[in-house]
Amino acid sequence: MTVEKKIIQEDEIDLVELVKTIWSGRLFIAKVTGIFIVLGLVIAFTSPVEYEASTRLLPEVADNGSQNLGGLGSLAGLAGIDLGRMPTGGAVLSPQIYPEIVNSLPFILDVMSDTIYFESQDLRTSSFDYFEKHAKSSLLSYAKKYSIGLLGIIYSGKTSESNSHIFYDQEFYRLSKKQRKLVEGFKERISINISDETGLINIMVEMPDAFAAAQVTRKIEREVTKSVIKYKTDKAKENLAFVVKTFEEAKKNFESVQFRLARLMDRNMNVSSATAQIQLKRVENEYNLAFEVYKGLASQVEQAKIKLKEETPVFTVLDPVRIPAEKSKPKRVFVLVVFFVLGSFSSVSICIAKKLYLSKIK
Incomplete structure (x- = not known):
């Protein structure tokens, strides 16, 4: 063998x-x-039953330069505004940073503190309050709580925290251990996927109630777009506010010099002395200078307004939020x-x- x-x-x-x-x-x-x-x-x-709601956004991808302004560039040229000298493009915010915005503590707390309606229980409350007081636990959660977590329950009963509210001032947040656990659990319910090829932003949220899932998804969609718009336009808004303030000061100065020139011309209408002519010439020079400053700042105000519009990003909702009919879990x-x-x-x-x-x- x-x-x-x-x-x-x-x-x-x-x-x-x-x-x-x-x-x-x-x-x-x-x-x-x-x-x-x-x-x-x-x-x-x-x-526990879970429902998943979703939405898809397409962020605007703008090219640099005034070519994006279309006919607005021609109108600006007629008004004496040179868009070619305006700085092109603001800070670029990559869509990859959107999940970091959503997972930030201020953003999550803002979403969790928003009052929503839980249709299945006819309950109107915040997500934070719901998961703290009303959410149903699974069998595995109960088993873990009364086996592995029994010592933790006994210990927490001895050292219970007197303040269940989130402490916040201008610099710090203070959350209890239970609150941090609720926040981390809520983060796991949110998913944001960015398509590398198309740049599409897909936001998905799981909640124990179908109507609540749709509301939280819509809230995240609004807050994300609001945060991005704020990031993109903050600098342009500050610049516009500064230019407008300077323009108002130049306008007051111009009107003051204009009034002085008018009074001086009225007073010296029939006077031909050299002193009067020198004084009149001096005020006329001040008037011309004030007018040039006033005119230049008026042009800058219009430029800053156009720049603000150019910097404001636009989001197209390709797939609006719908109330899920089928449970996901x-x-x-x-x-x-x-x-x-x-x-x-x-x-x-x-x-x-x-x-x-x-x-x-x-």
């Missing part, structure tokens, strides 16, 4: 032994698998399949391990 035939024969014997081992332990395998299936059924039907069929596979694999492994152990002893 060749070596290859001997190896094939040994493999066939091992395979037959494996099948015999599994068949002899079929009752044990069936019992263990049945227990796992029952456990899967319990988890699948006692886990729990996926009961998937849970049952997973527990069936786990039960079968565990029971078969135990049977094989037991067989090998007994063979070693013999």
Whole structure:
């Protein structure tokens, strides 16, 4: 008998032994698998229901230069405004930074503090209050709470925090351990995906209530766009406010000099002395200078207004928020399949391990 035939024969014997081992332990395998299936059924039907709402945004991608202004550039030229000298393009905010904005503590607390309506419970409250007082826990959460977390419950009962509100002043936030846990749990309910190819922003939110999921998604959509617009336009707004303030001061100065010149011309209408002519010439020079400053600043005000419009980004909502009709969790069929596979694999492994152990002893 060749070596290859001997190896094939040994493999066939091992395979037959494996099948015999599994068949002899079929009752044990069936019992263990049945227990796992029952456990899967319990988890699948006692886990809290979740609904997922989503929306898709397309941020504006503007080119630099005044070419984006279209006909506005021609109108500005007629008004004496040179858009070619205006600085091009503000700070570029990559869409990849949007998840960081959403996960920031001020943003999350603002969303969690917003009052929304939980239709299934006819309850109007904030997300923070809901998950702190009204949310239903799953069977696994209860098991963890009253087994592993029992010592934590006893300890927290001894050192309970008297203040359940979030402390905040102009510089600091102070959250309790429970509040930090609620914030982190809420972050996991939010998902933002950015398409590298198209730049599309996909916002998804999971909540225990379908209507609440849609409301939170809409809130995040509004706040994200508001944050981006603020970031992009803050500098342009500051510049516009400065130019307008300077323009108002120049306007007052020009009007004052204009009034002085008019009075001086009226008073010296029939006077031809050299002193009067010198004084009149001096005031006329002041008037001309004040007018040039006034005219230049008026042009800068218009430039700053156009710049602000140019810097303000535009978001196109490609897929508006809809109230989800189907629940996203729990996926009961998937849970049952997973527990069936786990039960079968565990029971078969135990049977094989037991067989090998007994063979070693013999």
